[in-house]
Amino acid sequence: MEHKDNPKLYEIRHSLAHVLAQAVQKKYPDVKLGFGPPVETGFYYDFDFGDVQINEKDLKDFTKQMKKIINQKQEFVRSEYTADNVEEAIADILPNETYKHENIRNLKERGVKDFTFYQNGPFIDLCEGLHVAHTGELPIKGFKLDSIAGAYWLGSEKNKQLTRIYGLAFETNEELRSYLERRQMAEKFDHKKLGKELGIFHVEPDLVGKGLILWLPNGTVIRDEIEKYAKEIEFRYGYKRVHTPHLTKAELYHTSQHLPAYEESMYPPMVLPDEDSDTKYYLKPMNCPHHHLIYGSQQHSYRDLPMRLAEYGTCYRFERSGELSGLIRVRCMTMNDAHIYLRLDQFEEEFKRTIQMYQELYDTFKLSEYSFRLSVRGKENSEKFKGDAAMWDKAEKLLAKVMDELGLDYFVGEGEGAFYGPKIDIQFKNLMGREETVSTIQVDFLSAQNFGLTFINEEGKEEVPVIIHRAPLSTHERFISFLLEYYGGAFPTWCSPIQVSIIPVAEDCYAYADALAAELTSDFMRVKVDKSSNSFNKKIRNNTVQKIPNMLIIGAKEVEEESVTLRRYGIKEQEYLSRADFIALLKQEIADRVMHREPMGSII
RNA sequence: GCCGAUAUAGCUCAAUUUGGCAGAGCAAUUGACUUGUAAUCAAUAGGUUGUCAGUUCGAUUCUGACUAUCGGCUCCA
Secondary structure, three states: OOHHHOHHHHHHHHHHHHHHHHHHHHHOOOOEEOOOOEEOOEEEEEEEOOOOOOOHHHHHHHHHHHHHHHHOOOEEEEEEEEOOOHHHHHHHHOOOOHHHHHHHHHHHHOOOOEEEEEEEOOEEEEOOOOOOOEHHHOOOOOEEEEEEEEEEHHHOOOOOEEEEEEEEEOOOHHHHHHHHHHHHHHHHOOHHHHHHHOOOEEEOOOOOOOOOEEEOHHHHHHHHHHHHHHHHHHHHOOOEEOOOOOEEEHHHHHHOOOOOOOHHHOOOOEEEOOOOOOEEEEEOOOOHHHHHHHHHOOOOEHHHOOEEEEEEEEEEOOOOHHHOEOOOEOOEEEEEEEEEEEOHHHHHHHHHHHHHHHHHHHHHHOOOOOEEEEEEOOOOOHHHOOOOHHHHHHHHHHHHHHHHHHOOOEEEEEOOOEOOEOEEEEEEEOOOOOEEEEEEEEEEOOHHHHOOOOEEOOOOOEEOOEEEEEEOOOEHHHHHHHHHHHOOOOOOHHHOOOOEEEEEOOHHHHHHHHHHHHHHHHOOOOEEEOOOOOOHHHHHHHHHHOOOOEEEEEOHHHHHHOEEEEEEOOOOOOEEEEHHHHHHHHHHHHHOOOOOOOOOOOOO
């Protein structure tokens, strides 16, 4: 969070971080301080507790102490130093705060000239501010220490891991309570919970493995419908479909430079013993190298470009155990992948077409809350990014230019690029507020070189194509996790596992209901007749809880008049229409992929 | 992988504080009821309390290790 967003709240959160640090110091005087900034929902402070282990019981003690400090109305006093005298000052004021010392050195290296300290009560911290006037201004019922987590110093795994204490903080108790309520609500619509309730997916860690999803019949319907839609739209946009194996020899990934760069994200190889040397096979972590070989298998004229190769390709990545999360991060994923091989002068137009296709897809799914991230090289660990600097400059500028021309707002994500080039990532937030990349478009000047890919230009000479990697619908796994949450499990008719549930009022309506079901089935609609011995009310309830988009009530009247009463999920008004009209209506609705309800979006 | 929390029936949760035969609702099964817009009644079944050790006459409860899940860090679609 930044000061300009909401100065008062920023100061409250920032000051609470200092109060937390003071409370922690009171109980553990030897603790060393890291950073303690305000964030989206409150604040955190990083501590080095040495050998002491902190648990949630400590949070209660810290909270009590924080309240005491607030009641003491300690004044925040600012003192200023320059780059010349700050190190002397801190050696005197905070002799043991080694992380603060390191921070000052880093800031000076970056050219920072002015340094400030803030003191309240016995606590003093290097900090640029700003703060409330005194601790009495802090909302004693507006904050709550939330959780403990490990966090690496300066965000690097190579550094020591500090203990981070997260606090929630708002201006009033009402706002805090409302946030907690929203969080509870979000838990209700968590895709893992809905996935279980609606029979979408299942995981069997002991027998299959963690992060390896078993898709149940209902979930598979959703996957298949999305895939069918993707194939239609890609057909219209001129894509050709390909299929590639899940396994490949190690040599492919030497050519592509995945090895050794990407090796730690890959499953270890299968080794086939051979007389001279062993042959190693890897499960593919990406589809691109295979597609490049397909492009390279034939000679191409400049007239053939852009060439668009698409595959819903299944990939395997050995994500570290702590990184796995429901369907959002898995170890086996099926990607809405395609690679576009084109001439540089075609880039702008093709990029625009691609964005246009993304928007068409998002409109269908009614996804509107996302942001574009231009993901570029990072200054740090530059060894991660392959290829020369000139190439990266060119690619990064090209993406920025096209985004500007399209008038699309974006923010820059340093160090977020792929190893072979920069990309536009499309970021969504899940219900719990966690941001994830869903779609991506990447520019790649490197792979065509690595694979020796060419086309013959107007002058009859070989030229190297540019490659766009794109995945608008992400992976089935991640995309469906977002749909589940955004829709609260209630899918539109076209991709709903069961599209129509027929509820006969009495047994003498069964024949009509069965005939209707048979007719719908012959039109490829997914339909069931609820013949359970439940009461009518219970049937309504069961089918509603299962979030079935269309319920048909069939009683004596409907049988007699060859009609149906349509009750749609989440819509109060029922429709009474003829059987023929209903079938026509629903067929059209499915064909057009109509969505009646607005998705929730992120609620935190 | 690291930090913290959690693990009881298919699901949601009790009991364990002080070690002594593990309990409810929903779901399931069976029977009765055939119902006009969100829970009909009754009966039955369902558990090596995540796994493996240790302490103990006795462990679901105490100790330790492991595994998995959740929230973070790092990594990423």
